[in-house]
Amino acid sequence: MMYGISQFGYLVASALFIFALHWMNTPRTARKGVYAGVAGTAMAVAVTWADPSIIHHVWIILAIAAGFAVGIPLSKVPLTAVPQRTALSHAFGGAAAGLVGTAEFYLRLGEGHEALTRFQMVALIAEVLLGYLTLTGSLMAAGKLQEVKWIPQRPVTYPFQNLSNLLLFGTGVALAIAITLNPTAPWAPIAFGGVIVLSLLFGILLIIPIGGADMPTVIAILNSYAGLSAVAMGFVLDNKLLITAGALDGSSGLILAIIMCKAMNRSFTNVLFGAFGQVKQTKVTGEEQVYKSETPEGAAQVLEQASLVVIIPGYGMAVAQAQHKVRELYDQLKKRGITVKFAIHPVAGRMPGHMNVLLAEADIPYTDLMEMDEINPDMPQVDVALVVGANDVVNPAARTDKTSPIYGMPIIDADKARSVFAIKRSKNPGFAGIDNQLYFSDRTWMLFGDAKNVIGELVKQLTGGSGMH
C-alpha cells in the first residue's frame, strides 16, 4: 500500500518536472514552471519522508533547516554573481551524489555480496565518480569565476597534461572495474577510497586548463554531470523519479553545451582538452595599427542622429555592472524616437543566457533582446553599433583570418554597421588574448574607460543636449 502511494507520488513529481521545463519555452509561462518544480520536489520529499524505514526525523529536520539557512542567502546574490552561484550549486549537487554513493557502498558492504547486483555496483561507482568530479570541478570553476586569488584565472598548462590526466583517469577506471568484479574483496573498501580521491583530483585537473571564455561551455557540461550522477543514484536505489529528473538535467546541460560549442565553432574535446587561452601572442601583421578614439560628446552627437542603434553587450558590461546605465541610455535614445535593439551572442558573458538576465534586471523589455542570427541580416542597416565590453564575439577575424584561433566562430557582424563605437576598459586584448580587427576599422571609434562611466557620460551628454531632465 505504502509502496503504491510513494510510487504514485514519484510519478506525479516526474510529470511536474517535465511540465516545469516545458513552461520555460517562453518568459510568459516560465514562472509557472518554477511552481511546478517546487510542487514536484515537495511531493517527492513528502512521500520519501513518510517511508516507514525513516526513523531519525530530527536529523532530517536539522539538515533541511541548515539547507534553508544557506540556500536563502545564496538565492539573493547579485545577478552578476549568478555564474559563480550556478557553479557552486553544481558542486553541491555533485557532493550530495558522491556522499550518498559513498554511504551506500559502505552500507551494502556489511550486507554481503547479494546486496548489490553487478549493474548496481557499476551505477554506484559511476555515481561516486561523477559526483566527486563534479564537486571539485565546479568548485574550481566557481573559484575562477569569483576570481579567487589562489586559483589561476588564465589556463594552466604543463607538458604531458592530457597524457597524465588520461593515466589518472585510467587508473580510476581500472580500480572501478576491479571493485565491480570483486565487491566483497578485503581490499575493496580501500580501492573505493582510491576511486574517491582520484575523482576529486580529476575534477580539479579538468578545470585548471580552461579559460574564462570557455566557462559557459564548462558550466553547461558540469550541469550535465550533476544530472547524470543523480541518474546513477537512481539506478542504485531503483528509483525512477531520480532517473527521470537526472536525465532531464543531464540532457539540458548537454544541449546547452552543444549550443555553446556551436557558438564558438569548437568541439567538446577541444574545449576540454584544447587549453584555448594559451594562444601564442603572434603579431603577424608587421604594421603598427592605430585606434581612433572618440570623446563621449562626439559619440553622443552621432547617436542622436541615428535611427537604428544596436547595443552589443559582453562580459565587460557585467564586470562594470553597467546594465542600469545601459538602460538609461536606452531610455534616452528611445525618447528621441530611435530604435534600439540588443544583439546577444550565445557565449557573451560567463554562462548561457548571462546577458539576457542582466538586461532583464535593468528592466529592458525582453522583446528588444535579439539573438545573433536574428540581428545579423539587419546589421548593414544599423547606424550605430555600440559594443559594450564585448570583444571576441564581434571580432571579424573569425570570418576572415584563417590563422586566428577563433576562425569559424559565428560572430555578430558589428563591422557591417555604418559606424561602430566600442567601449573598452583598456587597450589590452580580450580574454582569449586575440587582437580585434574591428577596433582598427575606419568606421570604428573607441571609447576607452570603464563601461559604466563611459555610458554614464553618454547619458549625461544626451540629457544635457536635449535641454530636459
Next chain:
Amino acid sequence: MDFWPTLYVFVLASFIGLGVIRRVSRLLHTPLMSLTNAISAIAVVGSILVTGGDYPLRIRILGAIALFASMTNIVSGFLITDRMLKMFKTDKRGGGTPT
C-alpha cells in the same frame, strides 16, 4: 534486480529532456540552468533515505551532509530562478514609444 526497466526510463526520459529543452527560449538559458539544478537536487530522496534510516552513525552523517547540500540547491535554485524570471518583462511602460 532486473535493470532493464530502469534503463528504459533513463533513455525515454533523456529523449523527453532533449525534446523539451530544445524548445526553451534562449532568453531563459540562465534561469533554465538554475531550474534544472534545483530539479536534479531530487537526489534529496536518496539523502533522506540514508539520513533517516536505521543505519550506523557514520552512514547517517554522510547522509545528513548530502541532505543539507541537496536542500540548499532546492531552496536557492527555485528561489533564484523565480527571482530572475520575475525580471523578464515586455515593455511595461505601456508601449507608448514611437517608432
